[in-house]
Amino acid sequence: MNTQSALSQETQWMIAVRDNRDKAAFGALFDHYAARLKGFVMRSGVSSGQAEEIVQDVMLTVWRKADQFDPNRAQVSAWVYQVTRNRMIDMIRKERRPIPEELTQEPDPEPDASQSLALEQEATKLREAIQRLKPDQREIIERVYLGELTHQEISNQTGLPLGTIKSRVRLGLERLRHELKGMRS
Amino acid sequence: MTAITHHLPDHLLASYAAGTLPQPFALVVASHVSLCDDCRASLEAHNAAGGVVLETTLEERLSKDLKASILAQLDDDFVREPVYEREGALPGPVMEALEGQPPKWKSLGLGVKQCIISAGENGSVRLLHIPPGQAMPDHSHGGLELTLVLQGSFSDEGGRFGVGDVEVANEDVEHTPIADAGDPCICLAATDAPLKFNSLMPRLLQPIFKI
Numbered sequence: 001m002n003t004q005s006a007l008s009q010e011t012q013w014m015i016a017v018r019d020n021r022d023k024a025a026f027g028a029l030f031d032h033y034a035a036r037l038k039g040f041v042m043r044s045g046v047s048s049g050q051a052e053e054i055v056q057d058v059m060l061t062v063w064r065k066a067d068q069f070d071p072n073r074a075q076v077s078a079w080v081y082q083v084t085r086n087r088m089i090d091m092i093r094k095e096r097r098p099i100p101e102e103l104t105q106e107p108d109p110e111p112d113a114s115q116s117l118a119l120e121q122e123a124t125k126l127r128e129a130i131q132r133l134k135p136d137q138r139e140i141i142e143r144v145y146l147g148e149l150t151h152q153e154i155s156n157q158t159g160l161p162l163g164t165i166k167s168r169v170r171l172g173l174e175r176l177r178h179e180l181k182g183m184r185s
Numbered sequence: 186m187t188a189i190t191h192h193l194p195d196h197l198l199a200s201y202a203a204g205t206l207p208q209p210f211a212l213v214v215a216s217h218v219s220l221c222d223d224c225r226a227s228l229e230a231h232n233a234a235g236g237v238v239l240e241t242t243l244e245e246r247l248s249k250d251l252k253a254s255i256l257a258q259l260d261d262d263f264v265r266e267p268v269y270e271r272e273g274a275l276p277g278p279v280m281e282a283l284e285g286q287p288p289k290w291k292s293l294g295l296g297v298k299q300c301i302i303s304a305g306e307n308g309s310v311r312l313l314h315i316p317p318g319q320a321m322p323d324h325s326h327g328g329l330e331l332t333l334v335l336q337g338s339f340s341d342e343g344g345r346f347g348v349g350d351v352e353v354a355n356e357d358v359e360h361t362p363i364a365d366a367g368d369p370c371i372c373l374a375a376t377d378a379p380l381k382f383n384s385l386m387p388r389l390l391q392p393i394f395k396i
C-alpha cells in the first residue's frame with residue numbers, strides 16, 4: 001500500500017519543498033497558511049503591515065529550514081505554529097526564544113510513511129476533541145495557544161482539559177519516544 | 186546518567202509553546218527538553234494543539250503582492266543562524282545564551298560560584314556551581330523558581346535531584362538544597378523574583394552559613 005499518498009496535502013507539499021525544493025508546492029503551502037497566519041498574528045495586537053512582515057518571515061523560514069521538518073515528529077501545522085512563535089518573539093519582543101537542541105538524525109534511506117500517518121491520525125483526533133469541547137473550554141484552549149494567557153493564568157485555570165489534550169497526542173507520541181530512545185542509545 | 190524523575194509541569198510547557206513564558210524560564214524549559222525525551226514529546230503535543238488553533242483561526246485578507254514578493258525571495262542568499270552544541274554539562278540553549286563562551290564564574294564564597302546569564306524585569310537566570318556538601322544560595326524570596334540540574338545532584342525537602350531533573354518551587358516552599366557528595370553540582374536556576382545576593386555580602390553569606 002502506498003502510505004505516502006494517504007498523507008495530508010499539506011504534508012505532501014512540505015515534503016516536496018524539503019526534498020525537491022518544489023516552488024509550486026511552496027506556493028500551495030502559502031495559499032493554505034498565509035491568510036490564517038496573518039489572522040493568527042493579528043490576534044496579538046500587531047498592525048496589518050507588521051503582521052504581513054511576520055507572515056513573510058515565517059514563510060521564508062518554512063522554505064529555508066524545510067530540512068528540519070520531520071513528518072514523523074510533527075504535523076505541518078504544529079511545525080508552522082512553532083516557527084511562527086519563534087519569529088513573533090524575535091520580531092515583536094525583540095528577544096531570542098531559547099530553542100531546545102535539535103535531535104540529530106540520519107536521513108532515513110527508506111522513509112516509512114506509516115509513522116507520519118499515525119501522527120496525522122492522532123492530530124485529527126486532537127482537532128475533533130478540541131471541537132467537541134464546551135464553548136467556554138474551547139475558548140480557553142484557544143486563548144492558551146494564541147498566547148493570551150500567562151503561565152500563571154494557565155496554571156490557575158481549573159478544569160482546563162490540557163491533560164486530556166496532551167494524552168490524545170501522546171498516544172501517537174509514545175511511538176516517537178521509543179524511536180528517540182533508540183536514536184540516543 | 187540516571188533516569189530523569191522530576192519533570193516540567195504541563196502549564197509551563199504549554200506556556201513555552203505559546204510563547205508567553207518569560208525568557209529566563211524559557212531557557213530552563215528549552216534546556217530540560219534538550220535532555221528529556223518525555224517533555225520533548227509533551228512539547229510536541231502542545232505544538233500540535235497550537236497547530237489546531239492556527240488552522241482554525243479566522244483568515245485575514247493579504248496584500249495582493251505579498252505572495253509574489255515572497256516567491257521572488259526564495260533564491261536569495263541567507264545566513265544560517267549558528268547552532269550551539271552541547272559543551273560538557275551545558276546544553277545547547279545555555280551555550281547559545283552564553284554566545285558559545287565558557288561561563289564567567291563569580292565566587293560567592295565557600296566554593297559556591299555563579300554566572301548570571303541574564304537579569305532584568307522579566308526575572309533572572311544563572312548558573313550555580315555548588316561544591317559537595319554546600320547549600321545552594323537561598324533563593325526562595327517570592328515568585329516562581331525553576332532549578333535544573335546539569336551536573337552532580339542536590340537534595341532537599343523535595344527529594345533528590347540528579348542530572349536533568351528540574352525542581353519547581355514557589356514562595357510557599359521553604360527548602361534548602363544541598364549538593365550531594367561526588368561532582369560539584371551545576372544548576373541552571375531561573376526566578377522571577379529580583380536577585381538579592383550579588384550586592385550585600387552579609388545577606389549573601391547568611392544562607393550558606395545555615396548548613
Ligand SMILES: [Zn+2]
Pocket residue numbers: 189191192193217221222223224225
Ligand atoms: Zn522532562
